[in-house]
Amino acid sequence: GVIWVGANDGPVHVTRNGGKKWSNVTPKGLPPGGRVDSVEPSPHKPGKAYIAVLRYQLGDWKPYIYRTTNYGRKWTLLTDGKNGIPADYPTRVVREDPDREGLLFAGTEFGLFVSFDDGKSWEPFQQNLPVTPVTDIKVHRKDLAVSTMGRGFWVMDDISPLHQWERTVGKSSADLFQPRDSYRYRARGTRRGTVPEYPSPGVIIDYILIEEPGGEITIKIRDSSGETIRTFSSAGPESGERSTTAMGTGFTMRTGTTPLKKSAGTHRFRWDMRHAGAWDENPSRAFRNGPMAAPGKFTVTMSVDGKPKRQSFELLADPRIAKSGVTQADLEAQEKLALELRDLLTRAKKLAAEEDSPKDALVTAGGPYPQPMLIDQIRYLASMIDQADHRPGRDAYERYEELKKQLEILYK
Numbered sequence: 001g002v003i004w005v006g007a008n009d010g011p012v013h014v015t016r017n018g019g020k021k022w023s024n025v026t027p028k029g030l031p032p033g034g035r036v037d038s039v040e041p042s043p044h045k046p047g048k049a050y051i052a053v054l055r056y057q058l059g060d061w062k063p064y065i066y067r068t069t070n071y072g073r074k075w076t077l078l079t080d081g082k083n084g085i086p087a088d089y090p091t092r093v094v095r096e097d098p099d100r101e102g103l104l105f106a107g108t109e110f111g112l113f114v115s116f117d118d119g120k121s122w123e124p125f126q127q128n129l130p131v132t133p134v135t136d137i138k139v140h141r142k143d144l145a146v147s148t149m150g151r152g153f154w155v156m157d158d159i160s161p162l163h164q165w166e167r168t169v170g171k172s173s174a175d176l177f178q179p180r181d182s183y184r185y186r187a188r189g190t191r192r193g194t195v196p197e198y199p200s201p202g203v204i205i206d207y208i209l210i211e212e213p214g215g216e217i218t219i220k221i222r223d224s225s226g227e228t229i230r231t232f233s234s235a236g237p238e239s240g241e242r243s244t245t246a247m248g249t250g251f252t253m254r255t256g257t258t259p260l261k262k263s264a265g266t267h268r269f270r271w272d273m274r275h276a277g278a279w280d281e282n283p284s285r286a287f288r289n290g291p292m293a294a295p296g297k298f299t300v301t302m303s304v305d306g307k308p309k310r311q312s313f314e315l316l317a318d319p320r321i322a323k324s325g326v327t328q329a330d331l332e333a334q335e336k337l338a339l340e341l342r343d344l345l346t347r348a349k350k351l352a353a354e355e356d357s358p359k360d361a362l363v364t365a366g367g368p369y370p371q372p373m374l375i376d377q378i379r380y381l382a383s384m385i386d387q388a389d390h391r392p393g394r395d396a397y398e399r400y401e402e403l404k405k406q407l408e409i410l411y412k
Contacts (some may be wrong), residue, residue: 001015001016001017001018001019001135002014002015002016002041002071003015003018003019003044004035004039004041004049005022005035005039006038006039006051006053007036008035008036009024009032009033009034009035010026010030010032010033010034010035010036010053011024011036012024012025012026012027012036012039012051012072013025014071014072016050016071023071023072023328024055025068025071025072025073025075027051027066027075027077027249027370028075028257029075029077030053030064030066030075031055031060033044033055033058034053034054034055034058034060035053035054035057036051036053037052037053037054037091037092037093038051038052038092038093038094038136039048039051040052040094040096042096042101042142043098043394044096045069045101047068047069047070047071048067048068048069049067049068049071049072050065050066050067050068050078050094050095050096050104050105050119051064051065051066051094052064052065052091052092052093052094052107053065053066053091054091056090058129059219060091060357061087061088061089061090061109062079062081062087062088063079063081063085063086063087063089063090063091063106063108064077064079064081064091065077065085065091065094065106065119066078067118067119070119073384073408078104078115078118078119078120079091079106079119079122082115083120083121083122083125084115084121084122084123085106085108085113085122089108089109089110090108090109090290091106091107091108091109092107092108092109092133092134092135092136093106093107093134093135093136093137094107094137095137095138095139096328097139097159097162098139098164099139099142099160099163100162101118102115102116102117102118102119103116103162103163104119105125105137105139105144106122107133107134107135107136107137107146108133108134109133110131110132110133111124111125111126111129111131111132111134111401112124112125112126112129112134112137112146113125114162116162116165116166124302125130127156128181129146129148129151129154130148130151131150132148132150132151133148133149133150134146134147134148134149134246135148135149135408136146138389139159142158142159142160142163142180143155143156143157143158143159144159146155152195156205157199158204158206159240160177160178160179160180161177161266164177164178164383165253168208169208170210172210173211173213173304174207174208174209174210174213174302174304174307174309175207175208175211175308175309176205176206176207176300176302176309176311177205177206177207177208177311178312178313179203179204179205179206179300179311179313180203180204180313181314181316182202182203182204182273182313182314182315182316183201183243183312183315183316183317183318183319184201184292184293184294184295184315184317184318185201185318185321186201186292186388186389187200187201189201199270200270200272201272201273202270202271202272203270203271203273203274203298203313204268204269204270205268205269205270205271205300205302206214206264206266206267206268206269206301207264207266207267207269207309208266208267208269209262209264209265209267209304210264211264212262212263212264213262213304213305214305215304215305215306216233216234216235217233217234217260217262217302217303217304218231218232218233218234218260218302218303219231219232219233219269219300219301219303220232220259220300220301220303221271221298221299221300221303222298222299222300222301223296223297223298223343224296224297224298226299229275229276229293230271230274230275230276230290231276232258232259232260232269232271233259233353234259234260234261234262235259236252243261243404248391271300273292273293273315274289274290274291274292274293275293275339275342276290277289277290277291277342277347278290278342278345278346278349279346279349279350280349281349281353290342291335291338291339291341291342291385291386292335292386293315293335294315294317294328294331294332294334294335295314295315295317295328295331296314296315297313297314297315298313298314298315299311299312300312300313304330317331318389321389326389326390326391327391329391330389330390330391331389333391333392334389334390334391335383337385337392337396337397337400338382338385338386340400341378341381341382341385341400344368344376344378344400344404344407345378345379345382347407347411348362348374348375348378348407349375351407351410351411352375352390357410358410360373361373361374361406361410362374362375362410363375364376374403374406374407374410377403378403381396381399381403386397
């Protein structure tokens with residue numbers, strides 16, 4: 001029965017009985033006539049709420065954000081022009097994080113601000129957001145969505161590091177934030193700069209370095225059995241994400257990754273939820289585009305100068321796939337066969353790299369219509385397995401055994 005109302009010309013009212021009786025609780029220090037642009041009841045405590053008031057149309061460019069903890073009987077001004085939000089930055093909206101009390105986001109006429117201490121102090125949170133009026137803010141499933149005046153909608157994926165900020169930052173020279181549990185799904189991201197800009201599916205891994213370490217940084221992803229399924233390093237070769245399309249199938253496969261950054265500051269890395277791919281004699285193509293990992297529990301370990309930091313997370317099954325009848329056992333069977341094909345491809349490519357190898361049987365020859373040889377045939381079957389979530393059919397297993405026998409003959 002608690003309802004808050006902010007009016008277009010200044011007053012703030014609240015009812016605690018579903019509208020039978022209203023109380024005028026306008027802050028006493030608030031100049032009259034401004035527009036109460038947002039009211040934010042706290043998701044953490046009854047009686048606690050915030051308001052943002054806009055008065056620049058009246059020639060007053062001061063920021064006005066207030067907080068109450070007792071249904072408006074007393075208000076505290078959170079923007080004095082000296083605690084982070086400048087004195088000439090009008091405020092349009094304020095929101096409290098639903099997962100972390102006192103973590104506030106404020107939208108002003110000139111961008112975004114954040115507070116970790118319930119409004120006592122503010123810091124710019126602009127990142128790559130254009131300098132533009134921020135008209136509304138929504139925290140949804142630990143993603144931060146903002147609307148702007150004339151610059152579109154913007155989303156910052158996974159702000160869970162902000163929930164851990166005070167208990168993590170400054171406690172050691174390097175630290176790893178707890179990753180958010182992520183859904184395992186298949187989709188293609190868009191290139192940076194396109195609109196809308198969609199990131200590729202992946203698990204976001206955030207870490208912080210107080211200063212640049214002298215040695216290498218590594219990140220290892222391990223499954224529930226403790227087996228390492230992917231390793232990344234600050235010393236790895238630079239290889240931006242790219243897409244390749246097979247002419248025979250039309251299937252598009254994403255490949256490539258970026259080495260870990262080791263400069264001082266916070267960094268974000270995205271694991272694409274895949275195992276390492278097949279070996280290749282060209283280092284820029286080696287271990288790319290491996291099989292997708294099945295849902296389950298995982299551990300991420302970051303080592304900086306030999307000192308490890310560990311966190312755990314869960315890779316969740318796409319609920320739409322579960323509704324269609326695909327089970328965990330199906331996905332594990334798919335993963336197992338895909339890994340066997342990856343290993344078979346590695347063996348074939350290593351054999352082809354040998355000086356006296358039977359290359360004619362392994363590698364596609366040139367010409368306008370080359371005949372797919374063994375390596376191409378293994379790649380084709382692997383791409384068929386990887387296109388959708390399903391239990392592989394009997395024909396896939398039979399074809400795998402045929403290709404395996406052909407390779408064994410070549411080894412002899």
